[in-house]
Structures are given as structure tokens and as C-alpha cells.
Amino acid sequence: MLTGDRAKYLGLIFAIAFSTFLLENQTSIFAGIMRRTGSQIADVTDAEVWVMDPATRYFEQTKALKDTDLLRVRGVPGVDYAVCLFKGQPVARTSKGEFSQAVVLGIDDATLIGAPRKMLLGSWERLREPDSVVIDQAGYILLFPGEPLELERTLEMNDHLVRIVGISDASAPFGSFPIIHARYSEAVNFLGRERSQMAYVLARPAPGLTPSELTRRITEVTGLRARTANEFRWDCVRYYIANTGIPVNFGITIAIALLVGLVVSGQTFYLFTVENLKQFGVLKAIGVTNRRLIAMIVLQALTVGFVGYALGTGLGALFFEVTAQKIATRGIVLLWQNAVGVGVLMFLVVIAASLLSIRRVLVLEPAAVFRG
Amino acid sequence: MMNATQPVNAVRCRGVEKHFGEGDARIHALRGVNFEARQGQLTFLVGPSGCGKTTLISVIAGLLDSTGGDVELFGQNTAKLSPQDQTLFRRRNLGFVFQQYNLLPALSASENAAVPLLAAGVKRVEAVDRAKSLLARLGLENRLDAMPSKLSGGQQQRVALARALVHEPRLIVCDEPTAALDHATGEAVMELLAGSAVHPDRAVVVVTHDNRVFHFADSVAHMDDGRITHIEQRN
Numbered sequence: 001m002l003t004g005d006r007a008k009y010l011g012l013i014f015a016i017a018f019s020t021f022l023l024e025n026q027t028s029i030f031a032g033i034m035r036r037t038g039s040q041i042a043d044v045t046d047a048e049v050w051v052m053d054p055a056t057r058y059f060e061q062t063k064a065l066k067d068t069d070l071l072r073v074r075g076v077p078g079v080d081y082a083v084c085l086f087k088g089q090p091v092a093r094t095s096k097g098e099f100s101q102a103v104v105l106g107i108d109d110a111t112l113i114g115a116p117r118k119m120l121l122g123s124w125e126r127l128r129e130p131d132s133v134v135i136d137q138a139g140y141i142l143l144f145p146g147e148p149l150e151l152e153r154t155l156e157m158n159d160h161l162v163r164i165v166g167i168s169d170a171s172a173p174f175g176s177f178p179i180i181h182a183r184y185s186e187a188v189n190f191l192g193r194e195r196s197q198m199a200y201v202l203a204r205p206a207p208g209l210t211p212s213e214l215t216r217r218i219t220e221v222t223g224l225r226a227r228t229a230n231e232f233r234w235d236c237v238r239y240y241i242a243n244t245g246i247p248v249n250f251g252i253t254i255a256i257a258l259l260v261g262l263v264v265s266g267q268t269f270y271l272f273t274v275e276n277l278k279q280f281g282v283l284k285a286i287g288v289t290n291r292r293l294i295a296m297i298v299l300q301a302l303t304v305g306f307v308g309y310a311l312g313t314g315l316g317a318l319f320f321e322v323t324a325q326k327i328a329t330r331g332i333v334l335l336w337q338n339a340v341g342v343g344v345l346m347f348l349v350v351i352a353a354s355l356l357s358i359r360r361v362l363v364l365e366p367a368a369v370f371r372g
Numbered sequence: 373m374m375n376a377t378q379p380v381n382a383v384r385c386r387g388v389e390k391h392f393g394e395g396d397a398r399i400h401a402l403r404g405v406n407f408e409a410r411q412g413q414l415t416f417l418v419g420p421s422g423c424g425k426t427t428l429i430s431v432i433a434g435l436l437d438s439t440g441g442d443v444e445l446f447g448q449n450t451a452k453l454s455p456q457d458q459t460l461f462r463r464r465n466l467g468f469v470f471q472q473y474n475l476l477p478a479l480s481a482s483e484n485a486a487v488p489l490l491a492a493g494v495k496r497v498e499a500v501d502r503a504k505s506l507l508a509r510l511g512l513e514n515r516l517d518a519m520p521s522k523l524s525g526g527q528q529q530r531v532a533l534a535r536a537l538v539h540e541p542r543l544i545v546c547d548e549p550t551a552a553l554d555h556a557t558g559e560a561v562m563e564l565l566a567g568s569a570v571h572p573d574r575a576v577v578v579v580t581h582d583n584r585v586f587h588f589a590d591s592v593a594h595m596d597d598g599r600i601t602h603i604e605q606r607n
Binding site (some may be wrong): 005136278279281282283284285286287288289365366367370371 | 474547
């Protein structure tokens with residue numbers, strides 16, 4: 001019946017597709033940004049436990065540990081190994097004068113635990129060479145705009161000249177800064193020297209021990225804050241949600257998208273029903289039961305909902321397919337969880353939109369069909 | 373014992389009353405109507421606008437509850453049925469033809485004609501096939517898949533007639549079936565109605581203003597001010 005009114009049919013599909021696109025777009029970008037808050041944690045695959053000062057709440061802002069803390073962690077029963085990790089944000093400059101603040105991660109000199117494993121050019125093992133760094137591709141493009149990826153280029157960091165020995169595919173950080181890996185002993189010199197510079201201790205549990213159990217033991221023995229990698233990533237997400245305006249900004253857009261979807265589709269669907277009351281009256285007169293009329297209305301609502309949702313999701317997937325190719329927006333994708341969640345929301349929207357129509361049809365006297 | 377040669381009452385109304393509103397705003401649409409429509413006959417219900425014709429056929433068809441009196445269709449007092457049973461009774465026993473055709477715009481001619489069968493749970497293919505053969509008998513064999521918007525008024529009314537007949541109901545109620553048609557088309561539709569709807573086991577009640585088609589009636593009930601004033605037996 002609804003397809004007979006082309007304008008309203010297309011209007012409904014457009015409203016739901018628009019709503020779906022906006023919701024999936026905004027929730028996925030939000031999730032992508034939140035995921036970036038812990039992307040450097042996820043990139044470390046050699047250690048499952050992060051140990052930090054109890055005052056450290058999230059990855060970006062750290063209170064330094066004492067050098068002896070590394071030894072204390074190593075002394076906890078169940079620690080297979082534990083290594084230090086430096087994290088700082090010095091300025092990196094090129095010989096052509098380009099510069100940018102960078103996230104420098106100083107990894108254990110002996111084991112190189114925490115080194116980037118996804119390399120586009122060069123090798124992370126070459127970090128053993130003196131004055132060597134590995135930079136991520138996005139950082140390279142930022143510092144050497146328009147130039148091909150090449151090794152052996154130099155960067156100046158706090159009066160230290162370093163060579164690029166590898167280009168990694170590190171996950172995008174929250175702040176869009178270059179990600180630079182270096183050995184711990186060299187990385188600490190890229191910033192003005194402080195008494196203690198160790199940001200984290202990375203640890204792996206001995207075989208048979210879970211990371212959660214190890215975090216419990218480390219906290220119990222050392223008094224330091226120990227988190228599994230997954231817990232620490234969620235700590236970062238929660239910190240940004242609680243302490244920034246990001247959720248409010250996205251929340252407003254998401255609420256508007258939901259409201260527009262509900263109001264436009266609800267109103268259009270209701271108008272369609274009101275304009276077709278005579279047809280519903282005919283069906284009632286003919287002997288179509290209320291149950292079947294409700295099924296018809298719901299089926300029509302679900303059909304336009306499904307078509308609109310599919311179109312909106314298609315548009316959303318296309319959008320993220322395009323933006324995924326760009327360095328600045330890499331890693332922000334349409335998550336299946338978002339698509340499913342928005343699908344459930346759209347289902348509720350079309351059901352809500354059809355409820356008013358159902359009520360109107362149920363109270364309709366079939367005798368109305370003889371009037372005018 | 374029922375006499376085989378005597379027409380049987382399909383519709384029997386006794387003292388039917390219907391009023392709308394309360395107090396000073398109360399309107400008496402039907403004031404003790406006595407009316408009968410017999411099987412095998414085309415019964416016309418005529419009268420000026422506002423005399424209660426539409427209210428009476430709405431009550432007869434079970435689309436509107438009466439305020440008082442009895443309505444029997446084929447010996448069944450429909451007021452005593454539950455709403456669900458009234459719906460099922462209508463589905464099995466009644467067919468409708470409306471002034472404005474009221475076809476579903478998104479369905480083709482044959483799908484429109486098949487609606488009562490679909491409502492009764494007949495499989496779609498079978499329902500549409502039966503509707504198509506009926507439409508062909510009504511002269512629409514070349515317009516089976518046409519949408520209502522592509523049909524002329526006379527063609528739409530023939531589709532509506534097919535919809536009223538397809539499930540072989542025992543009573544067909546027509547509300548001003550020729551009012552929206554020119555004389556020639558109205559005449560053609562009435563010929564089809566008289567030729568295909570009238571059947572020994574079926575009654576047809578037609579509400580009309582159109583005195584150009586009165587000659588099709590077997591009996592004419594004249595209404596005024598909510599009452600049947602007199603009945604003419606024509607054939």
C-alpha cells in the first residue's frame with residue numbers, strides 16, 4: 001500500500017537512510033577516536049601487563065616511576081619478564097625545517113620489547129644501531145611532505161641527530177602526532193633530562209598465570225598500579241569520556257539524528273496512514289482482521305526501515321571506505337557493533353513510528369468507507 | 373418449511389434504530405426501520421440525501437452497530453456475534469461496491485480483485501488466478517495487470533465489482549455504484565451487476581440516487597427521514 005504513494009515511500013526511506021548514515025557515521029567516528037586513546041597500548045604485543053604509578057590514569061599523561069620499580073616488579077612471583085618503557089613528547093625537526101611534536105616510545109635496549117611489529121620499510125631490529133629511530137608512516141608524511149618513503153633520513157631531537165631505520169604502520173594516536181620508537185637509553189635524551197623518566201613497566205606473566213592474576217599480584221606486592229592491556233585501554237577511553245567534551249559533541253549529533261529519524265519517519269508514516277484510512281476501512285469492511293491490519297502496517301514499516309537502513313549502512317560503509325584511505329582518518333571504520341546497534345535503534349524508530357498509525361487504524365470504524 | 377419458489381429473505385430488519393450523539397445534539401438517523409432484501413433480487417434503497425440510506429446499509433453490513441431493533445442476515449442476528457465473529461461473517465458472506473471504487477492504489481487490477489480471497493487465507497497464486505478469470509468475464513481481460521491509476525472510472529468500478537464477487541458472497545452491498553460514472557458507463561456497470569451479481573442464492577442491495585438506473589431494480593425501498601416510506605415491487 002505504501003509503495004503506491006511514491007513520494008511518502010521515498011521520503012520515509014530517505015529519512016531512515018539519513019538517520020542511519022548519520023548515526024553510524026558519528027558513533028563509528030566516536031568509537032574510532034576513543035579507540036585511538038589506547039592504540040599505542042594495543043600495538044604492544046610482547047607484554048600483556050602495564051605497570052604504572054598509581055597516579056597515572058591514562059596513556060598520554062604519566063607520572064614517572066622510580067628506576068627501582070622495574071626491579072620490584074621483576075621480583076613479583078609469576079613475572080616471566082618485565083621491561084621499562086619511556087614515553088615522552090619531544091619536538092622532532094627535519095633538515096628542511098619541518099617540525100612536529102612527536103610521541104616517542106623508548107623501548108628496552110636489550111630485548112626491544114614494545115617495538116612496532118608492522119613495518120612498511122626497514123626493520124625494527126635495526127633499532128640496535130646507534131642513533132636510530134623507527135617512525136610511523138603518518139609521521140613521516142607529516143615531516144617529509146610530498147617525499148617518497150626512504151630510510152636513512154635524519155631527524156633532530158633535542159640536539160640529537162637520529163637516523164630513520166624503519167617506517168612502521170603504527171596505529172594512529174589520539175593526537176595525530178608522529179609515533180617514534182627508539183631504544184630507551186637514547187629516547188630519554190630526546191627530552192630535557194629529569195631525575196626519573198620511566199613511564200611504564202611492561203610485564204608478561206609466567207606460563208600458566210593469567211594477566212589479570214599477575215596485575216593483582218603486582219599491585220599487592222609493589223603498591224603500583226598494574227593493568228592488563230585491555231583494562232588500560234578501557235581506562236583511557238573512560239578518562240576521555242569523563243574528562244573531555246567529546247562525548248557531549250557526538251552525543252548531540254547522535255541525538256539529533258535519532259530525533260530527525262523518529263520525527264520525520266513517524267510523521268510521514270502517520271500521514272500516510274491518515275491519507276489511506278479509507279483503504280484501511282475497505283479492508284476492515286471486507287473482513288480483514290485487526291491483527292492482519294497491524295501486521296500489514298508493521299510489515300510496511302519494517303520494509304521501509306530495512307530498505308532505509310540498508311541504504312544508510314551502504315552509504316556509511318562507502319564513507320569509511322573512502323576515509324580509511326586517508327592518513328588522517330586511518331583506522332576509523334564502520335564497526336559491526338555500531339551497525340548492529342544502529343539497526344536495533346532504527347527498528348525501534350520504525351516500530352514507534354507505526355504505533356500511532358496502528359492506533360488510528362484500530363479505532364477506525366469501517367462504516368467510514370461509505371462516507372464521501 | 374421453506375417454499376423453493378418463494379424468494380428467501382437475505383436481509384431482515386425489524387424496528388432498527390440508530391442515533392448519533394447525545395442530548396440536544398442527538399441525531400436520529402434511523403427511526404424504526406423495517407426492511408427486507410430477498411435472495412435472487414436486486415433491491416434498491418433510494419431517497420434524498422441524509423435520509424439514512426448509508427447508515428442503514430452500514431448497519432445491515434455490520435459496519436455500524438444499531439441502537440435498537442434487530443438485523444438478521446440469512447437468519448443470523450449479527451448483533452449477537454462477537455466483533456471477531458462479525459468480521460469473519462462479513463468476510464464470508466458480504467461483498468462491497470463503493471461509490472469511489474476504493475481500490476488499493478499499489479495493487480494491480482487482479483490483485484485488487486483478489487483481496488477478499490487473500491484475506492480469507494487463499495494462497496496468492498490461486499487467489500489472483502481466480503480474480504483474473506472473473507475480471508476476464510467482466511470484460512477486463514486486457515487490463516489484468518493494470519494499476520488503478522491507469523484504469524478509467526468504469527474499469528475501476530468493474531474491478532471493484534470483481535472484488536465484491538470473487539469470494540462468492542451471499543449478500544452484495546453497493547453504495548452509489550454509478551454516481552461517479554457517466555450515463556453510458558453507469559448503465560454498463562449496472563448491466564454487469566445485474567447480470568453477474570444477481571443469483572438465486574444471493575441478494576444485492578444498492579443504495580442510489582441515480583434514477584436513470586432504477587429500471588434494473590426488482591424492488592425499490594424508498595426512505596425518508598430515517599424511515600422506509602414505501603416499497604415498490606417491480607419484477
